[in-house]
Amino acid sequence: MSNAAVPDRDLVHFVEVQGLTKPGVKARWQELAGGVSSDIWKVDLGDRTICVKRALPQLKVAAVWDAPVSRNAYEWAWMQFVSEHCPANVPAPIAQDVEAGLFAMAYLEPEDHPVWKQQLLAGEVDVGLAAAVGKVLGAIHAESAWRIDLAKRFDTIENFYALRLEPYLVATAARYPEVSAALLALVAQTAGTTHALVHGDVSPKNILAGPRGPVLLDAECAWYGDPAFDLAFCLNHLVLKAVVVPSRSAEFARSFMALMRSYLDQVGWEPAHEVQRRAAKLLPGLLLARIDGKSPVEYITDEQEKDRVRGFAVGLIKDPSQELSDICRRWF
Incomplete structure (x- = not known):
């Protein structure tokens, strides 16, 4: 401050x-x-x-x-x-x-509402909190799904493109010709999917561990679009933070699965496997973007660690998985 x-x-x-x-x-x-x-x-x-x-x-x-x-x-x-x-x-x-x-x-006092990112990077990996985040995120998407009024109110694809699709996926595609077509196809698929109200920045830095459950902040990217983006965006951060706290890899893996399962339990607006399939395609693109896009994570600085993420992400972009649990198993 x-x-x-x-x-x-x-x-x-x-x-x-x-x-x-x-x-x-x-x-x-x-x-x-x-x-x-x-x-x-x-x-x-x-x-x-x-x-x-x-x-x-x-x-x-x-x-x-x-x-x-x-x-x-x-x-x-x-x-x-x-x-x-x-x-x-x-x-x-x-x-x-x-x-x-x-x-x-x-204003929420930090003593009672610690930032989830700070907890994770300190090795405080609460599987129950991850599950609660997935439940809340799924509930927001379920409440907003197929709402014509919300689709009109949040017709913000230009904002979402400027804040998320271009700096993350489009910018990364320009740096990786071997997967450029796949990343740009991902952009088109995401932009063309309008199912629910998307937060757009469900990152642990924007989530407080409150006494009554997780508190979500910074919905500047709000858009009526693809709910799979929010799911993939948050799971991506659990993967990345495990890189710098390898001693807690098992807890990160359990948190990944707990968040995914509690989220998918809320899905009723479309088949859950369809949301999962899109999130599984998005996740490696977002992984690569947080290393080489316009907004790389600041806590991964070692080049060997960056190369590990790059290799894993590029491999999944070339040969996509259909299930998030498969990505979790292969990474951890």
């Missing part, structure tokens, strides 16, 4: 106009670190603490990565939907300014 930064006038004005401050009480602002796509602030209002988030037009990564700020409004809409159906699994939405690309939500 940074205490030195000062919020600009737009942020202060938002809090005042929304009536979130009390007369005579000076709001105390603290910038939160960790995000690459937004300004995020903790705001102490005296009687309560909130979090204010504003989307950035240029993401804070090494590669050039522009993204539409309209994603802030879709994240807000995603939070509203989830707060209706799974209120324990999302911060409570408080206020929004769609034109300024701003919203306020409840």
Whole structure:
């Protein structure tokens, strides 16, 4: 966290106009670190603490990565939907300014809501938490499946392409001619599948281990599309984090299977094996993307480890598996 930064006038004005401050009480602002796509602030209002988030037009990564700020409004809409159906699994939405690309939500104390990524990298691999993540994710997809109103509200394929498909799969295809056609076909398949409301960034860095279950954050990529993307995206992170905590490989493998099974148990909008088949094709593409795409994971730095991931991913892209359990067995 940074205490030195000062919020600009737009942020202060938002809090005042929304009536979130009390007369005579000076709001105390603290910038939160960790995000690459937004300004995020903790705001102490005296009687309560909130979090204010504003989307950035240029993401804070090494590669050039522009993204539409309209994603802030879709994240807000995603939070509203989830707060209706799974209120324990999302911060409570408080206020929004769609034109300024701003919203306020409840602030969750880190002492009670540790970040799942930090736990995993520290070797704290809770299989039960992984199962709970799969259950919540499946429930969100099940509640939103085949909803024409949501399909219209989250018709955001341009955002999703800019934030996910292009920087991950398209950019990686340009670096790997031998699997380029397969990766671009994966892009077309994913973009053309519209079954449920997708979060788009179900990563352990965006999941808090809350006292009432996992809390999902940062739905900037929200899109009415292929739910298999969310499943593959999260499982991908369990594979990658096992690389740097090899002593917990058995627990990572069990977490992979627990998350997958609890998710598939919720699938009723289409045959579960179809979701699994698409996720199994997506997973190796995402593995390769997190090594050589526009947003590589920062915690795998050893070239031998990177090559291990590359070889495994390229092999699966060339010869796809139909089952996630097969990928889990072969990796672990």
